[in-house]
Amino acid sequence: MKTSLVQTPIQTDLFPIITGIHYQTEFIQFAIWCGTPRQSRKFQTQKEFANSIKVHQDILADWKKHPQFLPLVSKVLNEWVKDRISDAVGSLYEKICSDKVSAADVKLFFQLGGIDIINPNNK
Numbered sequence: 001m002k003t004s005l006v007q008t009p010i011q012t013d014l015f016p017i018i019t020g021i022h023y024q025t026e027f028i029q030f031a032i033w034c035g036t037p038r039q040s041r042k043f044q045t046q047k048e049f050a051n052s053i054k055v056h057q058d059i060l061a062d063w064k065k066h067p068q069f070l071p072l073v074s075k076v077l078n079e080w081v082k083d084r085i086s087d088a089v090g091s092l093y094e095k096i097c098s099d100k101v102s103a104a105d106v107k108l109f110f111q112l113g114g115i116d117i118i119n120p121n122n123k
Contacts, residue, residue, distance in 0.1 A: 018068050026053045027063055028072070034064075035076025 021027045033041060033049050043049040050057045063069055092109055095101055110117050 018066070018072075021063070021066065023053075023055060023059075026055055027066075027069075029053055030060055030063055031069060031072040032076050035073040036080060040080075 018024050018027050030049065030053070033043070038044065041049075043052055046060055047057055050060050089109075089112060092105060092112075096105055096109055107117075
């Protein structure tokens with residue numbers, strides 16, 4: 001009997017190999033930290049983060065100039081947003097149901113649902 005294994009992605013499957021960087025794991029950790037909104041970060045300052053991964057702040061400054069850094073930060077942020085879309089829509093719905101609703105909120109909610117309440121025959 002032959003069984004197939006489901007592979008679980010590992011860190012290297014999700015992130016590219018970074019060229020010209022000696023501390024690959026730390027570089028990726030820094031990109032993840034930079035791509036995470038401030039209120040969700042464990043370390044609030046770049047200095048605290050540098051200390052946590054045991055590198056000097058100057059290295060972080062150099063990493064920010066690396067050509068693969070910003071695309072990686074963008075990818076991290078994009079995934080962070082995707083993970084929270086349903087929460088954002090839920091919060092918008094709660095606002096619509098409250099006394100703090102605006103016409104723009106209602107319009108956005110319908111747009112997210114693909115509904116044009118102004119011109120309902122538009123497809």
